[in-house]
Amino acid sequence: MKKIINNPDNFVNEMLEGILAAHPDQLKSASKDLRSIVRADAPVKDKVGLATGGGSGHLPVFLGYVGKGMLDGCAVGNVFASPSAQQMLEVTKAIDSGKGVLYIYGNYGGDVMNFDMAAEMAEFEDIKVESIVVADDVASAPKGNEKKRRGIAGLFYAYKIAGACADELKSLEDVKKVTEKALAGMRSMGVALSPCTIPSVGKPTFEISDDEMEIGMGIHGEPGINKGKLKTADEIVEILMRNILNDLPYKSGDEVSVLINGLGATPKEELYIAYRKAHAILRESGIKIYHPYIGEFATSMEMAGMSITLMKLDEELKFLLDKPANTPFFVQA
Amino acid sequence: MKKIINNPDNFVNEMLEGILAAHPDQLKSASKDLRSIVRADAPVKDKVGLATGGGSGHLPVFLGYVGKGMLDGCAVGNVFASPSAQQMLEVTKAIDSGKGVLYIYGNYGGDVMNFDMAAEMAEFEDIKVESIVVADDVASAPKGNEKKRRGIAGLFYAYKIAGACADELKSLEDVKKVTEKALAGMRSMGVALSPCTIPSVGKPTFEISDDEMEIGMGIHGEPGINKGKLKTADEIVEILMRNILNDLPYKSGDEVSVLINGLGATPKEELYIAYRKAHAILRESGIKIYHPYIGEFATSMEMAGMSITLMKLDEELKFLLDKPANTPFFVQA
Amino acid sequence: MEKLTISEVKQIFGEIKKVIDDNKEFLIKLDAAMGDGDLGLTMTAGFDAIVKEIKNTSDNDMGNVIAKMGMVMSNVAPSTLGTLLATAMMRAGKIVKGYAEIGLKEIVDMGNAAINGIKQRGKSEVGDKTILDSLYPAIVELDKAVKDNLTLDVAFEKAFKAAKEGFKKTESMVSKHGRAAYYGEKSIGHPDSGAAVGMLIFEGIYNFFSKNK
Amino acid sequence: MEKLTISEVKQIFGEIKKVIDDNKEFLIKLDAAMGDGDLGLTMTAGFDAIVKEIKNTSDNDMGNVIAKMGMVMSNVAPSTLGTLLATAMMRAGKIVKGYAEIGLKEIVDMGNAAINGIKQRGKSEVGDKTILDSLYPAIVELDKAVKDNLTLDVAFEKAFKAAKEGFKKTESMVSKHGRAAYYGEKSIGHPDSGAAVGMLIFEGIYNFFSKNK
Numbered sequence A, B: 001m002k003k004i005i006n007n008p009d010n011f012v013n014e015m016l017e018g019i020l021a022a023h024p025d026q027l028k029s030a031s032k033d034l035r036s037i038v039r040a041d042a043p044v045k046d047k048v049g050l051a052t053g054g055g056s057g058h059l060p061v062f063l064g065y066v067g068k069g070m071l072d073g074c075a076v077g078n079v080f081a082s083p084s085a086q087q088m089l090e091v092t093k094a095i096d097s098g099k100g101v102l103y104i105y106g107n108y109g110g111d112v113m114n115f116d117m118a119a120e121m122a123e124f125e126d127i128k129v130e131s132i133v134v135a136d137d138v139a140s141a142p143k144g145n146e147k148k149r150r151g152i153a154g155l156f157y158a159y160k161i162a163g164a165c166a167d168e169l170k171s172l173e174d175v176k177k178v179t180e181k182a183l184a185g186m187r188s189m190g191v192a193l194s195p196c197t198i199p200s201v202g203k204p205t206f207e208i209s210d211d212e213m214e215i216g217m218g219i220h221g222e223p224g225i226n227k228g229k230l231k232t233a234d235e236i237v238e239i240l241m242r243n244i245l246n247d248l249p250y251k252s253g254d255e256v257s258v259l260i261n262g263l264g265a266t267p268k269e270e271l272y273i274a275y276r277k278a279h280a281i282l283r284e285s286g287i288k289i290y291h292p293y294i295g296e297f298a299t300s301m302e303m304a305g306m307s308i309t310l311m312k313l314d315e316e317l318k319f320l321l322d323k324p325a326n327t328p329f330f331v332q333a
Numbered sequence C, D: 001m002e003k004l005t006i007s008e009v010k011q012i013f014g015e016i017k018k019v020i021d022d023n024k025e026f027l028i029k030l031d032a033a034m035g036d037g038d039l040g041l042t043m044t045a046g047f048d049a050i051v052k053e054i055k056n057t058s059d060n061d062m063g064n065v066i067a068k069m070g071m072v073m074s075n076v077a078p079s080t081l082g083t084l085l086a087t088a089m090m091r092a093g094k095i096v097k098g099y100a101e102i103g104l105k106e107i108v109d110m111g112n113a114a115i116n117g118i119k120q121r122g123k124s125e126v127g128d129k130t131i132l133d134s135l136y137p138a139i140v141e142l143d144k145a146v147k148d149n150l151t152l153d154v155a156f157e158k159a160f161k162a163a164k165e166g167f168k169k170t171e172s173m174v175s176k177h178g179r180a181a182y183y184g185e186k187s188i189g190h191p192d193s194g195a196a197v198g199m200l201i202f203e204g205i206y207n208f209f210s211k212n213k
């Protein structure tokens, strides 16, 4: 894969320099190494601080959602690699207004271990920390084993709900509780059509032949549940939706928000073709669609593919979902 | 290239069905064939109607910018093919509030001819129509021959400025005048790293070998000014910026908005690495940056590559650029 | 044959459609070399729709029928060439409004109106490496044929030959319009795809007369 | 050799770094098969930074020096294995805080603390197809060596052998943690990349003793 980059070793730092140069009114660095980025106005008085972090290569996840109505800070790792506990601690210190900090991140070994280390360190510095691990990908572990699942595009909804609730100046416990409710009603699943390349590695992380796709593949190329011939958009969406709907299960009368997420190279035209089918399936199932999101929310650099996420809504979640947000990568009026 | 589609012949219609299903509060169809899409609240009382149109495959261009603060309607063609004059006429009739309609579209043979035909038909129906042809791509014709240039990502700025001005309930002449001023100070240039495939054709529109790029290539694969070895991000940006800066020319003391546009498959990480260099070059040149935009604004489906656009600003244009907008594909608070 | 009825004109369009269908890949290849490669798709779609549409037309005004075909082409194939052909047919139709039959004299007038329509809409001239370069020499032949009092089939045999020559000559020309113009001098060596369509139209008409001598 | 000084421990880390560097592609390949393929990059970066950092350390507390290396690893290579190794080194350092030299007895205590740290942070056990499966048998060998009163070089020759065996045995195990766990039964047949790192660490130590007999 051809990339518009300089020295691969500078990929993340140069990206961060670009982001900070472009959005100085919204973001600032909380450390010399640029790996701990926080809102320009952090800490926000009386507000619970929301921190995330993870490997690079998934924009807008994670850093792209730091801003008004969503996150307060983000620790930035190398491509597909966890940031360090130290970097997470820097973020934590920079965003704590005294109301405590909630960590919201995806369920990946390195991230979990580092956030655990960071939480220990933060508590040592008298900052109250709670953690929420997003594990929405139904393809990554069977029902009954939900805790083992990976986090994918559902991160966006977690940030949106937590951010809106924190904006109401609710307590750390309240923010955590409503976000956990959102996660409890949230399921995702994706499909990959092509691999992506870590700049410093220089060759694709996996191979997938020209007429194949992998259903359930993770955003770092983790294996899915089925590698097979490329199917039509309608068939792909059928498979993803069936797995998602059956897992919770969602049922007639439910109201959901739908997220159709592109993994990087898949054009928006195709995402809307997929939405069309998802919409039809939900209608047939008697499930009401409240606010669909279609676009690139959690990517794998230049990977082709998509994922679908459903989040079950009640009045509280609808209210929070609708609140405005304004970050460098996501604006809702 | 693998695509998430059904029958290629239904590509555009299914995409439109998806878009209308997802955004019924923002968009509606003004005709049975779905190829004439207008704002849900069209015609907007006392406002000049803004219409665009062109081939599909460039989302968010063109349809994605129909909404509050930007366009009123869009005629939708097949992939890379002009919509028909009849479809443009349907849009025109549906958005005219009596204040006249301004056509804003890219400089492509088929589009120009069809909009000319549509304008003749509209005038026959007593709708006042003016036209603005966007021709921002400096790579597509030499200086002195500006009228022959193609329109690329600069379309976004044209829609934004015209939309904000029309929102002020200014006259057709005023909206046209300020948009022409914006275009007079606007230049773009792009680079392509990979081809894209028209669904109904099924094979890439051109070939470009694994270690090559084409500087100045158009968004349908029109040839550029230089095919050569893939360069670093900094070198690519240097070349694009030099061509853009010299063409107008932009000079020390100028104030500009910069648009770093991804063509489809190029990750946002890379766009920010490119922005970093563009920012440095503008600083060195004594040119002030007012409001950068970085993301996918005008694409070629799954093409890898990017373009840079500069728009010279004065107080009036800054005011209009800053005004809010809310469309399915672009929100500014 | 001295005159063409509406039913015969419909058959002629059927023949043109067949030739265009047979040359779909040829047109894609020509257009891909110096353009976006869609010409084979737009032209087959356009003539297909025309043939379907005219089957259901009971209008017995030759002008209306031909103008209607232009509208169909404009709706179905609004690409550069589709729009130019639509303009051409609408202008040609205007010339024979009210007629039930047309002879060579009328056909030449229609051809000239069509060519002027393309020139005006496309801001182009003969020699710019476009469809005009195969259409124009063919109409010139038809004009001569009127003067020489030739029959329709002989006239159209000559016209087809002239269109073919015209198409071939575009190989050495420099493109001045559309996407191909971006190639400038580099367009030399590639015959023009629109000129190919002009030639194929005359091949279709020629095929009609071959079958109906 | 009966005791290791801080300067010798520094040399040992130099030897480990060399072995890791030599096996960069090997680690990438192993990790790519069942993970994200970055292990060769994170480990070379981690040990490289450690070696650079300790050169500038004049601290003469063995515990501090080793814990510091853990911090460096945590900062430079915060991947799963980097974080586990960081935890291991920090826990090991704690055991010998205040020491200027360490003998086999202390090394065994450090090894056990390291293994417990990994188990706790990783919520994993021996047999789960991780780095534990090469580290643990090596520490068992060292423990035996204490009882048998062996010299350091002999003890570490045995430990390296045990680590190598342990690594090889991971080939037939089922992954229970990290990305490799997604492969479940399919992970059988692929040796574990983290276990390879455990083996290479002991190879580095072994190399040190070979050169300093």
Ligand SMILES: Nc1ncnc2c1ncn2[C@@H]1O[C@H](COP(=O)(O)OP(=O)(O)O)[C@@H](O)[C@H]1O
Residues within 6 Å of the ligand: B109, B110, C031, C035, C036, C037, C038, C039, C042, C079, C080, C081, C082, C084, C118, C121, C122, C123, C124, C129, C130, C131, C132, C177, C178, C179, C180, C192, C193, C194, C195
């Ligand atoms: N301005 C023009 N005047 C006359 N013919 C033109 C003009 N521009 C293009 N053409 C003809 O149209 C052909 C290309 O048609 P088409 O494939 O429909 O274009 P596009 O796909 O770019 O819309 C060219 O080969 C040429 O013959």
Ligand SMILES: Nc1ncnc2c1ncn2[C@@H]1O[C@H](COP(=O)(O)OP(=O)(O)O)[C@@H](O)[C@H]1O
Residues within 6 Å of the ligand: A109, A110, D031, D035, D036, D037, D038, D039, D042, D079, D080, D081, D082, D084, D118, D121, D122, D123, D124, D129, D130, D131, D132, D177, D178, D179, D180, D192, D193, D194, D195
């Ligand atoms: N929970 C765990 N406990 C112990 N070791 C683990 C655990 N998870 C992974 N490992 C080890 O880490 C290795 C992978 O390390 P690394 O490449 O750093 O992971 P990643 O790239 O996924 O962050 C595995 O081969 C395994 O030996």
Ligand SMILES: [Mg+2]
Residues within 6 Å of the ligand: A080, A081, A082, D036, D038, D079, D080
């Ligand atoms: Mg990793």
Ligand SMILES: [Mg+2]
Residues within 6 Å of the ligand: B080, B081, B082, C036, C038, C079, C080
């Ligand atoms: Mg075309």
Ligand SMILES: [Mg+2]
Residues within 6 Å of the ligand: C031, C035, C036, C037, C038, C039, C079
């Ligand atoms: Mg074409």
Ligand SMILES: [Mg+2]
Residues within 6 Å of the ligand: D031, D035, D036, D037, D038, D039, D079
């Ligand atoms: Mg790894």
